[in-house]
Amino acid sequence: MSSIGDLSAGRLSRVSALKLYDFRNYGSLDLRFDKRFVVFAGPNGAGKTNLLEALSLLSPGRGMRRASYGEMMRQAGANAFSVRADLTLGDDMTSVLTGVKGEEDRPASRQVRIGETVVKSSDELLDLSRIVWLTPGMDGLFTGPAGDRRRFLDRMVLSIDPAHGRRAGDFERAMRSRNKLLSDNRNDDVWLSGIETQMAELAVAMVFARDQLVGHLERAIAMADIASPFPKAGLDLDHGLETSDLSAPAVEIEDRYRERLARNRMRDAYAGRTLEGPHRADLSVTHLAKAMPAGLSSTGEQKALLVGLIIAHARITSALSGMTPILLLDEIAAHLDAGRRASLFDLVAELGGQTFMTGTDASLFEALGERAQMVTITDGAARTGP
Numbered sequence: 001m002s003s004i005g006d007l008s009a010g011r012l013s014r015v016s017a018l019k020l021y022d023f024r025n026y027g028s029l030d031l032r033f034d035k036r037f038v039v040f041a042g043p044n045g046a047g048k049t050n051l052l053e054a055l056s057l058l059s060p061g062r063g064m065r066r067a068s069y070g071e072m073m074r075q076a077g078a079n080a081f082s083v084r085a086d087l088t089l090g091d092d093m094t095s096v097l098t099g100v101k102g103e104e105d106r107p108a109s110r111q112v113r114i115g116e117t118v119v120k121s122s123d124e125l126l127d128l129s130r131i132v133w134l135t136p137g138m139d140g141l142f143t144g145p146a147g148d149r150r151r152f153l154d155r156m157v158l159s160i161d162p163a164h165g166r167r168a169g170d171f172e173r174a175m176r177s178r179n180k181l182l183s184d185n186r187n188d189d190v191w192l193s194g195i196e197t198q199m200a201e202l203a204v205a206m207v208f209a210r211d212q213l214v215g216h217l218e219r220a221i222a223m224a225d226i227a228s229p230f231p232k233a234g235l236d237l238d239h240g241l242e243t244s245d246l247s248a249p250a251v252e253i254e255d256r257y258r259e260r261l262a263r264n265r266m267r268d269a270y271a272g273r274t275l276e277g278p279h280r281a282d283l284s285v286t287h288l289a290k291a292m293p294a295g296l297s298s299t300g301e302q303k304a305l306l307v308g309l310i311i312a313h314a315r316i317t318s319a320l321s322g323m324t325p326i327l328l329l330d331e332i333a334a335h336l337d338a339g340r341r342a343s344l345f346d347l348v349a350e351l352g353g354q355t356f357m358t359g360t361d362a363s364l365f366e367a368l369g370e371r372a373q374m375v376t377i378t379d380g381a382a383r384t385g386p
């Protein structure tokens, strides 16, 4: 395995073309990218974030806004949308087509085609690239609900352990079956025991995968330049289990959790949900230098902490997945002072991957010079150049 400091370990993945049909405020759009930095500049509401959202659909899940597919379809009578991209990994180029066709009375699900093959799960996109984003929607991450931090954590785990998404989905389904049996008062011991055994096995795999990721992140943060303007974050992971001691063998942790699930059926039936498990995990973040919870830091400090975390995540993704991630940074430049902005550009350049950024003020990106492709966005249309 490559070390986290070894950024050359990742194969470069990049998007060389993007075509949209009836996606958000775009009727039809055809863009080519030929630089490592791509900046989408334009006024408020022009469609800059929509482009990053389209790019985020080149990774598993519902994209960086977690919007419904109906919301992504162009509000002009469209009942379908598609996003097509040419993705290059190392020397191999593949086309990816993803989209949704609306159907009466049925929530649309998205199809993904890689080359000529319609794939079973969007998780297969992880064979082609890793995509890491930072958006204004993540501003409340340290103070908001634990579910947001769990999702943030699980996306990071997924980037180095693609099986994590399936495990988490299977756990969620098993837990819902248990909750339903308990709330229907169907105390079928054989059935419940079978479900709880499955839950315990999946839970322990999830817990260890999350723990490993946090360990890697901590090491990457510790290695970050002391002079960096992005403060170091301290991480504390609550696994959602009664004990956070993972020193015992995995089978023992699994057995104990399974026993507690069986013992606590009545309690959970009253609560109407399973009260213990990895679905209740939380990641606490502290501002290390100030020895203070990140949630008490100023808005600017929280943003800087987040940037530090994302850079650490990108570094470990590159070293451990073997792919240099594509970064999507929405409205970051405007929120950083000139010094931090220059440092961000340097850190991103050092990562070596392709980076897409947005901003209303193109001049904030002048320091990138020839390294950046400037794309001007106006009202659902785009053209390369200022």
Ligand SMILES: Nc1ncnc2c1ncn2[C@@H]1O[C@H](COP(=O)(O)OP(=O)(O)OP(=O)(O)O)[C@@H](O)[C@H]1O
Pocket (backbone or CB within 6 Å): 023, 024, 025, 026, 042, 043, 044, 045, 046, 047, 048, 049, 050, 051, 070, 071, 072, 073, 074, 075, 076, 358, 360
């Ligand atoms: N499904 C849709 N169909 C048509 N237009 C849409 C749809 N969803 C969003 N929009 C429009 O897209 C525009 C917002 O685009 P986007 O969020 O990309 O803006 P932006 O350029 O990032 O702006 P800002 O600088 O304010 O963040 C809005 O005008 C919104 O009305």
